Amino acid sequence: MRAVVYDRYGGPDVLRVEQIPTPAPGAGQVLIEVAATSLNLSDWEGLTGRPGYARLGGLRAPRRRVLGSDIAGRVAAVGSGVTRLRVGDEVYGDNLGLLGGFAEYAVAPVAALAPKPAGLSFVEASTLPQAGAIAVQGTARVRRGQRVLINGAGGGSGSFAIQLAKRAGAHVTGVDNGGKLDFMRGLGADEVVDYTTSDFTRLEPFDLILDLVAHRSVFAYRRALARGGRYLCVGGTVRSLLRIVTVGAALGLVSGRRLGVLIAREGPVFFEPVAERCAAGDLRITVDRTYPLQETARALGYLGEGRALGKVVVTV
Numbered sequence: 001m002r003a004v005v006y007d008r009y010g011g012p013d014v015l016r017v018e019q020i021p022t023p024a025p026g027a028g029q030v031l032i033e034v035a036a037t038s039l040n041l042s043d044w045e046g047l048t049g050r051p052g053y054a055r056l057g058g059l060r061a062p063r064r065r066v067l068g069s070d071i072a073g074r075v076a077a078v079g080s081g082v083t084r085l086r087v088g089d090e091v092y093g094d095n096l097g098l099l100g101g102f103a104e105y106a107v108a109p110v111a112a113l114a115p116k117p118a119g120l121s122f123v124e125a126s127t128l129p130q131a132g133a134i135a136v137q138g139t140a141r142v143r144r145g146q147r148v149l150i151n152g153a154g155g156g157s158g159s160f161a162i163q164l165a166k167r168a169g170a171h172v173t174g175v176d177n178g179g180k181l182d183f184m185r186g187l188g189a190d191e192v193v194d195y196t197t198s199d200f201t202r203l204e205p206f207d208l209i210l211d212l213v214a215h216r217s218v219f220a221y222r223r224a225l226a227r228g229g230r231y232l233c234v235g236g237t238v239r240s241l242l243r244i245v246t247v248g249a250a251l252g253l254v255s256g257r258r259l260g261v262l263i264a265r266e267g268p269v270f271f272e273p274v275a276e277r278c279a280a281g282d283l284r285i286t287v288d289r290t291y292p293l294q295e296t297a298r299a300l301g302y303l304g305e306g307r308a309l310g311k312v313v314v315t316v
Helices: 041-048 122-126 129-138 156-167 178-187 218-223 238-255 268-279 293-304
Strands: 002-005 016-019 029-038 070-078 090-094 105-109 113-115 147-151 171-176 191-194 206-211 225-233 258-261 287-292 311-315
Touching: 002 293, 016 293, 029 122, 041 293, 070 105, 070 122, 070 129, 090 122, 090 129, 090 268, 113 268, 122 287, 122 311, 129 156, 129 268, 147 156, 156 171, 156 178, 171 178, 178 191, 218 225, 218 238, 218 258, 225 238, 238 258, 287 293, 293 311
Parallel strands: 147 171, 147 206, 171 191, 206 225, 225 258, 287 311
Antiparallel strands: 002 016, 029 070, 029 105, 029 311, 070 090, 090 113
16 A cells, blocks of 8 residues: 655654555554655654654654554454444544545454434544544633633634634634634634734733644743633643643642643544534534645645644645
8 A cells, every 4th residue: 555654853854655565454453555644844854753752662763663543444354353433434533543544445442432423524524533533622621701812812722712612702812813803704713813923921811822833831821810710731842841740730729720731642532522513513614725646745835834724634
């Protein structure tokens, strides 16, 4: 089968298309004929090996040669013990443990997959597993009348988080680069901020900050929170994460503000509710660009530039 592989960390130029053996599903797994795989920040981190936690399991070289976790496609074969899915079933899911989505076929555990909603295309379904799950968990405690700020709101998870927070009745401020301001407004953000020209931590305080690109100091984040407010980050530099779980936690104890890391859980229970709302027309899926498999390097380069509005998808 064709697959996009890499053997060392670096930029998109280290990727190449190769013919490699088609994997075989083991117990509790299925082989998926991949139709679409959406890109996430985790793919960019896995490609570059940065931040440092992206090298867990592969300090000097990638542990898995084929990236891509958010997959959608058809079941091509089933492993032993699999009864919930059959050959031909249309499925989607977050295959973060095994990856392999940037290829014609990928093996995934049954537990990571769900039946694709009939109302969604393969491209649309592929955008949901990781981004939808993060957005759902990051906005789970939003209540009507709260002030919510989402940093990195113009990307995949952020685009869903804006909509979920708005539908919960919050006043939403979206933060991203200047090229995404109109996009965030179109998703329902009440206010938008260009982080290259304005410091969102000096705006009036917020009840919740969902930070998808944590790079600021914990003192700045604390300043941006109202008393009783909560700051949650997803990703960021190793230094930022360590400071949030240490200094940030201590600051929270003495200031009445909670600062922590969102450990987003995986699985259909977290992304299927988003898919149902998208299929019903309640939430909007935005696919900025699609690329064919052989142009996966270009797709990752575009994602890495930070210009993508919503999601970028590779099709097979």
